[in-house]
Amino acid sequence: MALGFAILLTRLGEKRVTAITVEVGIQNGTLAIASTPTLLNTPTMAIPGAIYGLLMFVTGAGFAWWASRRQSLLKA
Numbered sequence: 001m002a003l004g005f006a007i008l009l010t011r012l013g014e015k016r017v018t019a020i021t022v023e024v025g026i027q028n029g030t031l032a033i034a035s036t037p038t039l040l041n042t043p044t045m046a047i048p049g050a051i052y053g054l055l056m057f058v059t060g061a062g063f064a065w066w067a068s069r070r071q072s073l074l075k076a
Helices: 002-009 014-040 043-075
Strands: none
Touching: 002 014, 014 043
């Protein structure tokens, strides 16, 4: 997420980059949770996808908090 944020920031505005970063992160986490048991049909293979998916929600929330805090500090 951080690398994508830094790369996209060079061409797009900060608000757009923040929205794209959160959206892509949450979509990847959800995709990992949903597709692993369906596509691979092996419960053991679902464990890494579930862990990644849950961690992505936590890191996505942290990034959203950081971005909103940063916006409010820049306005002040």
